[in-house]
Amino acid sequence: MSDDEVFPADEASTPGDDEALRGAVVAGAIPGQPPRVLREAAKYAALLHAPLVVTHVDVTRFVTYEDPDGFVQTAPIDIHVDVGAEELDAVRQVASEALAGQKVTWAVRQLVGDPALALKHFADKIDARLIVVGTRKRGIGDSIREFFTGSVAARLSHRQHRSILVVPLGEPLEDDEDWPIEE
Secondary structure, rough: OOOOOOOOOOOOOOOHHHHOOOEEEEEEEEOOOOOOHHHHHHHHHHHOOOOOOEEEOOOEEEEEEOOOOOEEEEEEOOOOOOHHHHHHHHHHHHHHOOOOOOOOEEEEEEEOOHHHHHHHHHHHHHHHOOEEOOOOOOOOOOHHHHHHHOOOOHHOOOOOOOEEEOOOOOOOOOOOOOHHHOO
């Protein structure tokens, strides 16, 4: 694997591909997310002398079963929606730009299902050394969603053993400022 090598998500990954990622830093990425998350993940991958895997979780699909050879069979929640491919392309583009010139080997993978569980299972599969995620932008819509579903970082912290780096995005709240959900 060389710098900036990207594995397309629509190609079946072979056990050799995953073996090359053993001990990697896993970064969760979503379209529109600032590149800071990927740059921070790349810094830690370089410090740990590990590859970086930029992951996007397609929440419009779910795992139906996993073949004995490790190939994951998925199905869409709505058969008329193919949002995941477009979102993966956007994540791949941002990763290409954000990681250009970085001294780290990296790959892109698409996962499916619940973001926290998908990241956990993938990190377990490759024995990741660290998971890196960003915070959500501050806003009433995201605050309500997070209230009902919980943050990916918080859910990860209760469901697996490896360290999680949470990269703050947007402007932080002031010490005397209430959460947007309380407004």
